[in-house]
Amino acid sequence: MKAIEQDDINDNETNSQTFIRSLARGLSVLEVFGNRMDGLSSSEIAGAAGLDRATTRRILLTLQKAKYIRQIDDRYYLTAQILNFGYGYLSSLPFWELARPIMQELVAEIHESSSAAVLESGEVVYVARVRSNSRMVDVARTVGSRVPAYCTSLGHVLLAGLPEQERNDVLSEITFKKYTENTITNKKQLSKALDNVAQQGWAISEQQLEIGLCSIAVPLHDSKGKVIAALNVSVQTPRVSTDTLINKLLPALKLTAAEIDRAARARAE
Incomplete structure (x- = not known):
């Protein structure tokens, strides 16, 4: 923290x-x-x-x-x-009560782990996670874990969803660190990547934070359409190729995000 x-x-x-x-x-x-x-x-x-x-x-x-x-x-x-503080935060967000069972259905379908996260001070904070029981090796992330936003798919989706001035303010505070050879290490490069994410509606991170770890993420929205969180699927390479991540897992991830968004809108009505 x-x-x-x-x-x-x-x-x-x-x-x-x-x-x-x-x-x-x-x-x-x-x-x-x-x-x-x-x-x-x-x-x-x-x-x-x-x-x-x-x-x-x-x-x-x-x-x-x-x-x-x-x-x-x-x-x-x-x-x-x-834990009273953490549980108080999570229980105040019925959104996660809606998201978890829907995420569980996704994980059961694709046999890969999925997480939801929010943005806080330039970091990704995990607020929900469903692990795949079929994988002996999994990323050691738990609810409350934090990772840098600039080198993760969750972070790219969350940063891309910010208003322009707010995004610039967050980027100006980032201290870049090179975790792997693929890590984005400067503001100009990151800004370009975020523009692409905002345009296409999803983000992929290929071994930027850890060697052997790839993930793909999409935004989650509140009842007014504002990006309030991100949902991802993380996989180990080379077990799952980039093509498989984009062509097979991304469509399922998008459908899951849309279902969570619908549930959130229905709860708000």
């Missing part, structure tokens, strides 16, 4: 009398845990959150009292209570 920057905290505090600095610092501490299964020491947390040790200690004691973290020896771990 991306921790709240202290510069942001100071700016917001200056510009708003209602900004609660201590709350922002507490959220920063929670965010630095990310996907760490081995816990963090207080000094590691302080460094990652940009806080002094005394402030970090007070926040950790507060979070322990509230049962959001626990301490084992000299390391701190998130507790299951933190």
